[in-house]
Amino acid sequence: MWKNENNKYFHIGDKDIEIPVKYEDNQYELKESIKKIDKLDKNKNIFLVKCGKKEVVEDITIKSIGDVAPLVVDFKTSKDKAVNGLPKKTFIVDSNKNIHYVDLDWKIDEYDGNIPGEYSVVGTFVLPNGVVNNNPKFLLEVKTLVIVKENMNSNNDSSWDVEDFNFEDASICGFSENGFQKLKTNKNLVLPNKNQEGKIINYIKSDSFKDKELESLVIPEGLDNLVIGTNAFQNNNLSKVIISNGVKEIDAYAFEKNNLKYIDFPSTLKKIGNNAFANNKLVSANFSEDIEGIALDRFSFYNNRLTSITIFKEVKKVHEEAFKDNKGCSIDNKVKVFTLNPEAVNNNNWFPTSKHHKIVILGVESIEEVNPMEIELKTDFNNINLQSKIILNLNNGYKKEATVTWIKGDYNCNKSGEYLLEGYYDLPENMDGEEPKVTIKIIVRENIICAA
Known part of the structure; x- marks a missing residue:
């Protein structure tokens, strides 16, 4: 499309019809300026513009490369499987501001799926025909990480006992004096599933473990309809959180301001409250395929690095600002919400017109x-x-x-x-x-x- 000196498109009359001037490469330019046309024969639908070949042809060069989001894999994932899980393509932008998709060839060194942590990977690519690289320092590659999760089967720390916590009936309220002593040398918390009388815990009280410098957390199996209260684990150093089946709700600010890069949600979960996981470093939020009727409130995942999530079944709500300010790797900076539910695109519970996420029907x-x-x-x-x-x-x-x-x-x-x-x-x-x-x-x- 051609624009005038004020960066506005040329138009025909008052009908706001753009005049497209198309050519196959970068060798041609307008031979004479386009003037506004007041009248156009209604029987003609073609407007001819004279172009001439440039005396000096400018190369179409690569200007930028699209980032690739880190990949989170399970403990013991093989190297081949990890590489196979990385995106097959990324995009580049050329000097004409056109977008091209390129195939990636990945290389990963010193990877060991038996050791949790982060592994650097490099993906190289070949420029599409017609695009050149005139800058020898501009490498035709993208870099990202493969993150191997912690071993979820080794999550029981026997040093934590029921005597280390205070309770109000079936609610856990925080550390006891004994628990505070242990916390001085152990920042890896494993909660009990029962109180001292053997009652199954159904509530983690608000603010109960806030500002405790915790580094990891295990919420164990054997719970039933557990609610994690407001601010319960806010402002810690959590990089690993295991949320087991039996957790029903995660209230507002529950895990806000931590260091989480990935999180898995169990099939029993029904609600993630306002700002519950805001201000973390999440690149992966994995929802169980059996989750049904979940609600994601405003700012649930505010200020993270999510690129996409998948919710297979019906939802109660995905707030239009649930994923605000996620600095992912998509072209439009929207989080893709994949679903099997064909009604999602037109269902306001999903807020399909959100500025921060878009609904995509899952397919092959x-x-x-x-x-x-x-x-x-x-x-x-x-x-x-x-x-x-x-x-x-x-x-x-x-x-x-x-x-x-x-x-x-x-x-x-x-x-x-x-x-x-x-x-x-x-x-x-x-x-x-x-x-x-x-x-x-x-x-x-x-x-x-x-x-x-």
Whole structure:
């Protein structure tokens, strides 16, 4: 689109119709200036503009590279699986402010999925045709992190006892004198699931563990409808929090101002209150596939680094400012909220017009390539050991396994050559949309007859 000296688009008459001037590359420019047109023959829908070839052709150069969000993986995730989970593409912006998507080739050194922590990864790419790099210091690469979670199975610290806490009936109110003594040397807190009388805890009182310099927290199994009160763990140094099944609500400011980079939410959770996880460093918020009817209040995840979340089932509310000021890696700086619920796009409970998040219906983006097979001549179709499972790459970055059935097609066991078989499969439960094509190449070898 061409603009005038005041950076405004040229228009036809008073109808506000933009005049597009298109060309294939950077070699042409307007031969004469465009003047405002007061009248246009209603029978003509083409406006011709004379262009000429530039005397000096400017290169279209790369100006910026889109960041890639860190990837959070489970403890014991293999190197291959971690690399395979990284985004396949990023975007670049050229000197004409056009956006191009480029394929990434990832390299990760010194990775060990058995050791929790952060591992640097580098993704290199090739510039698209027509875009050049005139700055030797501008590296064609992106850097991000793979974050290996703590071992969630080693979360019990036996040094914490029920005597280390104060209770009011089934509510836990904070540390006892004994607990404060232990806190001086142990910042890794494991809460009990029962009080001294054996009652299951159902409430963590407001402010009970605020400003205690805690570094990790385990909320154990065996709870029922637990509510985490307002400000309960606010302003600590928490980098690891395990929230087990049985937690029902997380109230306002409960985990505000900590150092969390990832968090997993259990299937029992129904509410995340105002500012509950605000002002952390979250790059991953993982919601159980079985969560249903959850409400995310205003500023629930304010000022984090989230790029996307996935909520599979119906929600009660996702507030329009739940994800305000997330400095993620998307082009529009909106958090993508993936869901299987087709009503989400038009359902105001999701605030689809939010400036801070956008609703995306979950679907299959592609299928991992199926390796070709070589077989002997005269191998009956039913005797080919075809793989029965394929991997679906979803548009939220997740992977799902699906059972595939292969179609014989024109396969002829008596004729050597290459055959491309098609397969069909079912989409994951409750998922609609397109089903990308899946094929496998079968190579039937010729019989080799050796001379006597």
